[in-house]
Every structure is written in C-alpha cells, then in structure tokens.
Amino acid sequence: AVLIGDVIVGPGCYIGPGASLRGDFGRLVMVGGGNLQDNCVVHGFPGTDTVMEEDAHIGHGAVLHGCTVRRNALVGMNAVVMDGAVIGESAFVAAMGFVKAGFEVPARTLVAGIPAKIVRALTDEEIAWKRQGTREYQELARRSAATMREVDALPAPEPDRKRLEISTVDPLYVVKGKR
Numbered sequence: 001a002v003l004i005g006d007v008i009v010g011p012g013c014y015i016g017p018g019a020s021l022r023g024d025f026g027r028l029v030m031v032g033g034g035n036l037q038d039n040c041v042v043h044g045f046p047g048t049d050t051v052m053e054e055d056a057h058i059g060h061g062a063v064l065h066g067c068t069v070r071r072n073a074l075v076g077m078n079a080v081v082m083d084g085a086v087i088g089e090s091a092f093v094a095a096m097g098f099v100k101a102g103f104e105v106p107a108r109t110l111v112a113g114i115p116a117k118i119v120r121a122l123t124d125e126e127i128a129w130k131r132q133g134t135r136e137y138q139e140l141a142r143r144s145a146a147t148m149r150e151v152d153a154l155p156a157p158e159p160d161r162k163r164l165e166i167s168t169v170d171p172l173y174v175v176k177g178k179r
Helices: 126-147
Strands: 002-009 019-028 041-043 049-052 061-063 109-112 117-121
Touching: 041 049, 049 061
Parallel strands: 002 019, 019 041, 019 049, 041 061
Antiparallel strands: 109 117
8 A cells, every 4th residue: 555645544444455545635534443445546635635434444446535434334346436525424335336526425325326326225234244344354454463574475385374264254145145
C-alpha cells in the first residue's frame, strides 16, 4: 500500500496490498477497525475529507473519492463512490456499483447499478454476515501486526509447509442457501 500526505489511520485497521491512499489534496480518515482491501484508491479534492467510519468494509478494487462511508457500511468490489456521497450506517454498495456525487444511501439499504439505485432494505442476517467478515479482517490486522518481519524470498514451497488456519466466513449466497 502507498499512503501519501494527510492520511489518518485509526487502530485495528487493515490496508491491503496495492491500495493507494492519496491525502495529497484532501484529508483521508480511516477510523478504527475498518478495512481497505487490495488495490483500492482513496482520494479527494483539496480542502475536503474522505472518511471511512468505524468498521467500514471497502472491497477489492473500490474507489472512494471525497465521500463518507458510515459506520459498519460495506462498499463492494470495484464499486466507485464519488464526491459528497454518503453511504449510510450498515448500508451496502453492490460490487461494480457507481454511487454518483452527492447521493445519500440510507442506513441498512442495498444499492446497486450504474448509477446506483436503492434496491431494498438489508436483512439482519446480511448485516450480521458483513460484521463477521469485518471481524475476520480485524483479526488479519492483529495477526499481521504480530507476525510482520523482514524475510528473504522463498523460491519454492518448503516440504510439509503448514497452511494458515483461520476461521471461515462463507460467501453470502452460501449463507442464504443459493447457488
């Protein structure tokens, strides 16, 4: 990840490989417990704040530009959230969604599409699923901080190399029993 300029990252956050947090124009604030996954881009106009509140969950490849992502909200993979948009508490932006400038997503609501439109209210089951996924990333942040060290490149797998043992979170379609 690359962090440039006025970037504030709270405790227990996870920032994935290839993420770009450009606080070279506006301020970027990532409050505690959130995660910003691989290849995300966060930026904003001069004099603006881009804010990810507590437990915000930003999926792989998403772009946040001058927006606010409220507590426990999820921005799906490759989604784009533009200037002045607000993603409400515990709301979801579907993968590949485009949230236009100034749009406000109500709390506990799913939006999808280009441009994003309100699809429906989220269920308690869906919000619980999201919270579990966020907890997995919080554990990843703890594990990474505790075990990070400089190493030499490993040119080939070692014999009997152990695999990571982590708890699992099933994809939402599995939780709902759909295929």
